[in-house]
Amino acid sequence: MTEPKVHVGKVVNAKAPIANADAFAALNQIVAAAREYGQIRQTEATKRAAIAAEEHVQVDRIRAAEGVLKLYFDRVFEERAKTNAEMFTRLDEAMESGDPQMVHAVVRGIVDLAQSSPLAGLEDFGKFWAELGTDDNPVEL
Numbered sequence: 001m002t003e004p005k006v007h008v009g010k011v012v013n014a015k016a017p018i019a020n021a022d023a024f025a026a027l028n029q030i031v032a033a034a035r036e037y038g039q040i041r042q043t044e045a046t047k048r049a050a051i052a053a054e055e056h057v058q059v060d061r062i063r064a065a066e067g068v069l070k071l072y073f074d075r076v077f078e079e080r081a082k083t084n085a086e087m088f089t090r091l092d093e094a095m096e097s098g099d100p101q102m103v104h105a106v107v108r109g110i111v112d113l114a115q116s117s118p119l120a121g122l123e124d125f126g127k128f129w130a131e132l133g134t135d136d137n138p139v140e141l
Contacts, residue, residue: 080113087113 087110094102 054131
């Protein structure tokens with residue numbers, strides 16, 4: 001009898017008997033493919049777990065930095081709020097006293113205060129912000 005011709009996943013002559021060696025070879029292929037599948041699955045699961053762990057670390061770092069920045073802004077703006085209130089109180093007092101030089105000085109102080117920013121001391125913050133997350137400057141936390 002003629003041996004069936006086995007092609008990838010398909011038996012050509014289904015009625016012909018299959019030799020023991022061919023059956024054993026097919027079994028070995030199934031076992032090898034299953035083993036390889038298991039290894040690939042485990043490797044990919046490990047990669048996904050590592051990515052998830054790294055994501056968790058980065059999210060925690062962002063939250064910690066966010067907390068520090070919030071505290072900074074709360075303190076700076078609280079201080080600025082007090083300064084602003086004092087400046088307008090002084091402006092009211094200067095206007096009530098009728099002292100034009102004092103009014104001018106207080107208004108100049110208010111303008112200076114309005115033009116300043118808590119982050120004004122950072123060097124070229126606008127450039128940093130514009131380049132944040134570009135191919136040339138990826139975000140690294």
